[in-house]
Amino acid sequence: MSKYILRRLFSGILTILMVFVLDFIIIKAAPGDPVRTIMGKETDDPELRAALMEKYGLDKPFHVQFVSQLKNMLRGDFGNSIIYNRSVADMIKERLPATLLLGLVDCILALIIGTALGIFCARRDGSFIDNFLSSIAYTLDAMPSFWLGLMLIIVFSSRLNLLPAQGMENVREGYEGFRHTLDVMEHMVLPVMTMVLITMPGYFRIAKSSIQQVTSEDFITTLRSTGMSEKMIFSKYIFKNAILPTVTMFGITLAFLVTGVTLVEIVFSWPGTGRLTLTAINQRDYPTLMGVYMVMSISVAVVMVLVDIAYAFLDPRIRYDK
Amino acid sequence: MKAVLSKCLRAFKADGQLRFGVIGVIVLLLVIILAPILAPHDPYSYEFVRLLPPGSEDHFLGTNHMGQDVYSMLIFGVGTSLKVALISALISGALGVLIGGLGGFLGGWVDQVVSEIINIFLMIPTFFLILLIISLFGNSIANVMIVIGITTWPGNAKLMRAQALSLRERTFVRSAVALGETKTQILFKYILPNGIFPVVANTTRSMAGAILTEASLSFLGLGDPNIISWGQMIYQGKSYITSAWWISAFSGIAVILTVIVFYMLGDGLNHVLNPKYNYGRSK
Numbered sequence: 001m002s003k004y005i006l007r008r009l010f011s012g013i014l015t016i017l018m019v020f021v022l023d024f025i026i027i028k029a030a031p032g033d034p035v036r037t038i039m040g041k042e043t044d045d046p047e048l049r050a051a052l053m054e055k056y057g058l059d060k061p062f063h064v065q066f067v068s069q070l071k072n073m074l075r076g077d078f079g080n081s082i083i084y085n086r087s088v089a090d091m092i093k094e095r096l097p098a099t100l101l102l103g104l105v106d107c108i109l110a111l112i113i114g115t116a117l118g119i120f121c122a123r124r125d126g127s128f129i130d131n132f133l134s135s136i137a138y139t140l141d142a143m144p145s146f147w148l149g150l151m152l153i154i155v156f157s158s159r160l161n162l163l164p165a166q167g168m169e170n171v172r173e174g175y176e177g178f179r180h181t182l183d184v185m186e187h188m189v190l191p192v193m194t195m196v197l198i199t200m201p202g203y204f205r206i207a208k209s210s211i212q213q214v215t216s217e218d219f220i221t222t223l224r225s226t227g228m229s230e231k232m233i234f235s236k237y238i239f240k241n242a243i244l245p246t247v248t249m250f251g252i253t254l255a256f257l258v259t260g261v262t263l264v265e266i267v268f269s270w271p272g273t274g275r276l277t278l279t280a281i282n283q284r285d286y287p288t289l290m291g292v293y294m295v296m297s298i299s300v301a302v303v304m305v306l307v308d309i310a311y312a313f314l315d316p317r318i319r320y321d322k
Numbered sequence: 323m324k325a326v327l328s329k330c331l332r333a334f335k336a337d338g339q340l341r342f343g344v345i346g347v348i349v350l351l352l353v354i355i356l357a358p359i360l361a362p363h364d365p366y367s368y369e370f371v372r373l374l375p376p377g378s379e380d381h382f383l384g385t386n387h388m389g390q391d392v393y394s395m396l397i398f399g400v401g402t403s404l405k406v407a408l409i410s411a412l413i414s415g416a417l418g419v420l421i422g423g424l425g426g427f428l429g430g431w432v433d434q435v436v437s438e439i440i441n442i443f444l445m446i447p448t449f450f451l452i453l454l455i456i457s458l459f460g461n462s463i464a465n466v467m468i469v470i471g472i473t474t475w476p477g478n479a480k481l482m483r484a485q486a487l488s489l490r491e492r493t494f495v496r497s498a499v500a501l502g503e504t505k506t507q508i509l510f511k512y513i514l515p516n517g518i519f520p521v522v523a524n525t526t527r528s529m530a531g532a533i534l535t536e537a538s539l540s541f542l543g544l545g546d547p548n549i550i551s552w553g554q555m556i557y558q559g560k561s562y563i564t565s566a567w568w569i570s571a572f573s574g575i576a577v578i579l580t581v582i583v584f585y586m587l588g589d590g591l592n593h594v595l596n597p598k599y600n601y602g603r604s605k
Contacts (some may be wrong), residue, residue, distance in 0.1 A: 011447075
């Protein structure tokens with residue numbers, strides 16, 4: 001057990017290191033001159049250039065730059081934005097709550113609705129409603145999330161005028177207290193609906209196929225022959241045995257939560273990390289982009305390792321493997 | 323070979339998904355070949371009258387903010403999507419087969435390194451990596467295809483590695499070793515050709531993924547502005563979403579239909595190449 005945990009921790013650390021190496025190589029290999037960008041087009045003063053090179057440590061050899069940047073990262077310093085001249089870590093910290101709010105609500109709703117529909121269809125395999133829902137799930141799987149978001153805006157916002165399509169709160173009204181919570185919830189409806197529709201098919205498929213698989217196993221037939229009620233068999237044996245793949249999927253979705261909502265955040269101008277990414281792309285703010293990428297990769301690695309360790313406690317089979 | 327062909331034929335008759343996928347791909351290829359005939363307008367020609375709604379006189383699906391015919395753009399967009407899908411999937415498939423095959427076949431420390439790299443890459447948020455590279459190295463369509471290819475190989479490598487691991491122990495490979503064939507010969511003559519089938523099915527599905535990734539990059543403004551692509555059209559339509567919904571709407575539907583075709587083809591191929599399904603025999 002402890003060996004397994006150590007192995008997972010080791011590969012988590014290796015992943016973060018790998019992300020950092022990739023990050024470093026990409027920046028060094030990229031065309032264009034960062035000093036040129038900071039200096040601006042007008043000046044070409046060699047003294048200013050030398051000063052800037054020294055300030056950013058670019059005059060030192062590669063391995064020295066590598067080590068000093070790695071040290072910075074370990075201290076939680078992901079560099080500064082060249083546009084806002086602020087720490088990237090701070091900028092991410094400000095926007096993370098909005099992203100987490102959207103992502104978590106989506107994760108939980110998609111898990112509940114997708115699994116419930118999957119179980120529902122597994123028990124009515126081949127029926128009209130099963131075929132209907134399965135085709136919808138297949139189509140949603142093929143759908144770009146941002147396009148679905150745009151379509152929902154057309155229908156619910158621009159045609160029916162029911163729901164707000166932009167942002168997280170009504171800035172003009174400046175609500176407070178309970179009214180503010182309601183306002184945020186109202187703004188969340190469309191983005192959450194988009195995300196849930198996109199992430200739900202995965203849960204639907206997994207729940208359906210694993211329930212079907214467990215149902216067809218011999219021990220269930222044996223249980224049936226004992227005369228146990230279907231309800232009892234389902235809740236006590238089928239469900240318990242079939243739910244593990246769903247838990248796995250939930251873990252993965254949780255790990256990729258922050259990256260998963262990026263495109264939808266952009267469609268709905270949600271003030272989270274996705275917006276930060278878009279602005280960084282548009283303004284060619286590479287340090288911010290690199291910082292966001294680093295933070296996201298690290299958070300994915302950390303959550304994945306935690307999830308894996310949690311499994312080792314849940315499922316004895318995993319422990320015996322290694 | 324004959325057995326494989328007759329199995330394919332049986333599967334084609336029995337498997338609806340495979341049938342849909344194959345026919346869909348043929349239709350898409352026909353659209354590419356016949357594009358100049360099918361499209362009533364030059365997709366690059368700009369008109370003075372802009373944002374015509376669908377159903378307008380000789381603009382069946384309307385026009386965009388530059389007066390380009392949306393229907394003609396959709397027709398010409400097929401080529402872009404398929405090119406991105408095919409080239410990036412080939413790169414990703416080739417890398418995956420080689421790296422995974424080497425790891426599984428050679429075993430030992432090579433395999434350990436390969437599996438560790440595969441695991442690491444599966445934990446990296448790929449879309450963000452692609453986004454980062456494209457925004458730094460420039461958003462030409464060639465870059466997009468290459469970067470999608472070199473970031474999505476680990477899935478294929480994982481499949482190929484498992485295949486190589488089991489093939490290595492099979493009698494015909496062992497006899498080749500006994501006969502003194504070199505490792506390179508064995509890898510390319512026996513391991514890769516016999517283990518490649520699951521990768522083929524997976525690659526077909528990742529072609530769909532490549533189309534979606536290209537669309538997402540375009541939506542972030544990282545698409546190639548010099549070509550016509552559906553993702554680019556959704557992106558352009560975003561600014562006119564309240565006044566001219568048709569620009570984004572129809573191009574999105576085109577993306578969905580094409581992606582479904584590749585999903586179906588991939589699932590169908592998986593049924594054929596997976597020994598668990600055996601069409602027309604038992605039962």
